[in-house]
Amino acid sequence: MQARLQCLSHTPLKGCFDPEAAIVKEVAGLVDTLRAEVEAFGPEVIYLFWPDHLNGFFLDLMPQFCIGMAAESVGDYQSSAGPLNVPRTLAEACAQAVVDAGIDLGFSYRMQVDHGCAQPLEELTGALDRYPVVPIFINSVAPPVVSFQRARLLGEAVGRFARARGQRALFIGSGGLSHNPPVPQMATATDPEVIARLIDNRNPSPEARAARQARTIAAAEAFTAGTSTLHPLNAEWDRKLMERLAARDWAAIDAYRNADITADAGGSAHEAKTWVAAVAAMDAACAGAWQAEERYYREIPEWIAGFGALSGRSR
Ligand SMILES: O=C(O)/C=C/c1cccc(O)c1O
Ligand SMILES: [Fe+2]
Numbered sequence: 001m002q003a004r005l006q007c008l009s010h011t012p013l014k015g016c017f018d019p020e021a022a023i024v025k026e027v028a029g030l031v032d033t034l035r036a037e038v039e040a041f042g043p044e045v046i047y048l049f050w051p052d053h054l055n056g057f058f059l060d061l062m063p064q065f066c067i068g069m070a071a072e073s074v075g076d077y078q079s080s081a082g083p084l085n086v087p088r089t090l091a092e093a094c095a096q097a098v099v100d101a102g103i104d105l106g107f108s109y110r111m112q113v114d115h116g117c118a119q120p121l122e123e124l125t126g127a128l129d130r131y132p133v134v135p136i137f138i139n140s141v142a143p144p145v146v147s148f149q150r151a152r153l154l155g156e157a158v159g160r161f162a163r164a165r166g167q168r169a170l171f172i173g174s175g176g177l178s179h180n181p182p183v184p185q186m187a188t189a190t191d192p193e194v195i196a197r198l199i200d201n202r203n204p205s206p207e208a209r210a211a212r213q214a215r216t217i218a219a220a221e222a223f224t225a226g227t228s229t230l231h232p233l234n235a236e237w238d239r240k241l242m243e244r245l246a247a248r249d250w251a252a253i254d255a256y257r258n259a260d261i262t263a264d265a266g267g268s269a270h271e272a273k274t275w276v277a278a279v280a281a282m283d284a285a286c287a288g289a290w291q292a293e294e295r296y297y298r299e300i301p302e303w304i305a306g307f308g309a310l311s312g313r314s315r
Contacts (some may be wrong), residue, residue: 003313005173005310008308009307016213016220018218019301030295031298035124038236043166045165046134048117049281054197056074058199065138069108080122084117086134090165095107098162103154161283162307171281177241179306181230196208220304231267245276285314286314290313296308
């Protein structure tokens, strides 16, 4: 099976509040290289594990996992709006295989995706619709959330399906490592307007979207200045997780507890479940015959991100 893996941190703050020019250039160079590698590989299909940020999935009905049979990008921050190229029959067959494997998966024929899905697609392929993509959402911001172990099992089911299909496949995991951007939580929200937005804030006005983005930029400015109460980044946690993923140390990965993830690496570090699922999918698709490579890591407070990249190629 020919397969590639690309796990990559995302951040909507790119271009909105940037670190020094040398770091912007370094990350842009990395992304250019990764995009060239995807182009050279020419995937027949992409399986993209992504976390939403209360832009497409809300608390009126929050699945833990959801596969898109059709999807469009909402165009938050600097990501483009528009349809993804979802191969419906393939996505339906994938959903069937995953459910048959014992993973109770939601599905949507009108999935809305935000920067968590759109940014890696645009950065790694040049457009939202360059390649057929099966978008697979993992709830990472609205507790209760699943465990690393469940994310692994989801990924394995997708990887086994991809192997049976035999198409050249790229598995993408899109998410932060340690980070804690200002995402409101039902458990602590008291303002009725915030609670209402948590429950359903589909298709907000341009003004409402701009106000949210301004709040995130202000939070990044304070975080960088050291005047914020947001959870700090945790390079040690990030590097250890990358090392364990590269080694496919599933016993160690399965042992992570959700409360520790939040305490050690911040509320949005649960996005790393997209990496766990993508690595597990790659492992199953290649029946273990692949090589992992850690490509990048840096703490970037301006982007509120422990920013990393982990690649893999089949042997
Ligand atoms: O959805 C938002 O408003 C902010 C999301 C965000 C901010 C910083 C880092 C990330 O990985 C994010 O997804
Ligand atoms: Fe995110």
